[in-house]
Amino acid sequence: MNRHSSLHRAWVMPVAAASLLLAACAGPGVPPVAELTNARASIGQAESAGAMEGAPLELMSARDKLRKAEAAVREERFDPARRLAAESEVEAHLAERKTRAIKAQAAAAELARSDALLRNEVGRTGRP
Secondary structure, eight states: OOHHHHHHHHHHHHHHHHHHHHHHHSOTTSOOHHHHHHHHHHHHHHHHHTHHHHOHHHHHHHHHHHHHHHHHHHTTOHHHHHHHHHHHHHHHHHHHHHHHHHHHHHHHHHHHHHHHHHHHHHHHHTOO
């Protein structure tokens, strides 16, 4: 099992459960305006973080679920719309976090390379 799947389980499952629990509390005849707004905002944050490059599958899944949620609202199927919007938000959060983790790992690797080069240079010149 790799670190990304561990990260996925550590973050997605609790967030998904909380989102679905909140979605269940809303009335069945009420359009999920807040849920759609939150999903759109989360997708925007993921895009701003660079998720199209870092987590494209998760971002595309979030967008697809949002489209399906919007279609369900137009058909006045609010419960499925609410669930899809919550799932979209979770997928977008995952995409953002995965992208940020990848960027942090790359930055750490670059720092390690720079440190190794500096140590090599200091070792070669004999200076502390």
